[in-house]
Amino acid sequence: MAQIKTDDTIKVHYTGTLADGTVFDTSRQRDPLEFTVGGGQLIKGFDEAVLGLNVGESTRVTIPAEEAYGPHREEMVLEVELSQFPEGLNPQPGQQLETETADGHPLSIRVVAVEGDRVTMDANHPLAGKELTFEIEVVSIA
Structure with missing residues (x-):
């Protein structure tokens, strides 16, 4: 065998x-x-x-x-203003969003928290x- x-x-x-x-x-x-x-x-x-x-x-x-x-990298957790999102997109904790890196590669980001007009997102692999x-x-x- x-x-x-x-x-x-x-x-x-x-x-x-x-x-x-x-x-x-x-x-x-x-x-x-x-x-x-x-x-x-x-x-x-x-x-x-x-x-x-x-x-x-x-x-x-x-x-x-x-x-x-790999390790969970804190530099891949970011906070952005809600106004940075496209109109009509209402981010919710746990939601997966797709974007692109500066060089055009796809990047999946998970919404961690929404507090007021601030959205915390995590680009680490789950x-x-x-x-x-x-x-x-x-x-x-x-």
Whole structure:
């Protein structure tokens, strides 16, 4: 039986949880995740966790924040005036907004708080600063 190695295209089912056991993502109710191992499509620790596994095997890996989505960076939390938003847009806490960086790359920003005419927004990835645990089951190796 072939073991998974770098550059293999594989399919896996996974469930990702936070330190408190909260499930933040799973493929169990949909098609398995297909990716090329070492291709840079996923966080580093996920790629490394499947190396050497065979079809039907499972593993559990805990990935520190630094190897997942990085630390939560305070410089990516900003406050802006409500007047800076387009007319008709009423930002609400928890809302995801899309914008562009100065060089034209898409950027997702989450509204954290609205207080009077001030809106606090966070451009960190929602999982930044969090340790992630994945249960991974190999479904196929192409």
